[in-house]
Amino acid sequence: MIRIGQGFDVHAFGPGDHVMLGGVRIAHAQGVLAHSDGDVVLHALCDALLGSLALGDIGKHFPPSDDAWRDADSRRFVRAVRDMLSERGYALGNADITVICESPKVNPHAQVMREVIAADLGVDIDRISIKATTTETLGFTGRREGIAALATVLVQRA
Ligand SMILES: Nc1ccn([C@@H]2O[C@H](COP(=O)(O)O)[C@@H](O)[C@H]2O)c(=O)n1
Numbered sequence: 504m505i506r507i508g509q510g511f512d513v514h515a516f517g518p519g520d521h522v523m524l525g526g527v528r529i530a531h532a533q534g535v536l537a538h539s540d541g542d543v544v545l546h547a548l549c550d551a552l553l554g555s556l557a558l559g560d561i562g563k564h565f566p567p568s569d570d571a572w573r574d575a576d577s578r579r580f581v582r583a584v585r586d587m588l589s590e591r592g593y594a595l596g597n598a599d600i601t602v603i604c605e606s607p608k609v610n611p612h613a614q615v616m617r618e619v620i621a622a623d624l625g626v627d628i629d630r631i632s633i634k635a636t637t638t639e640t641l642g643f644t645g646r647r648e649g650i651a652a653l654a655t656v657l658v659q660r661a
């Protein structure tokens with residue numbers, strides 16, 4: 504049996520000198536406002552994986568009200584969600600992720616992001632796709648107010 508899931512996440516830019524995207528630290532003129540490390544790529548991925556098995560969303564499992572997740576490395580969420588799927592007999596088929604922002608530029612970091620995500624999910628790198636787009640200066644991403652990510656996954660019985 505195969506199932507699909509989709510996820511979406513946004514974080515506003517705020518003070519700082521880097522953003523975390525796909526588990527990779529990228530130097531940037533601003534950081535993001537978040538309870539955890541604010542990694543929109545990994546948050547959208549977690550929501551897609553959770554959604555594929557109708558397990559709720561990231562905030563249900565890792566509430567922003569819980570100090571345990573303050574400044575947390577979002578790779579912890581990915582590995583925990585992977586284990587939730589595995590306990591139910593499912594593993595990732597493939598993931599396709601789109602990052603939406605004017606900057607930072609994602610493509611120079613996409614390969615390392617794929618390696619990080621593939622390692623945490625225990626799959627070959629060819630199952631992980633990272634893409635990026637601007638919104639041609641339109642909307643909140645176009646005004647450089649924040650960064651967004653979309654994820655689609657297919658999961659299958661292991
Ligand atoms: N944050 C981003 C945004 C875009 N890219 C790459 O640039 C290409 C062109 O973007 P457009 O929005 O003008 O279509 C896009 O296809 C990506 O390859 C990027 O790396 N980082």
Ligand SMILES: C[C@@]1(CO)OP(=O)(O)OP(=O)(O)OC[C@H]1O
Pocket residue numbers: 512513536537538539540541542546561562563565566567568569572
């Ligand atoms: C990741 C969590 C962890 O508390 O908080 P944030 O880093 O604020 O990120 P968000 O995308 O709002 O998801 C909710 C939470 O699960």
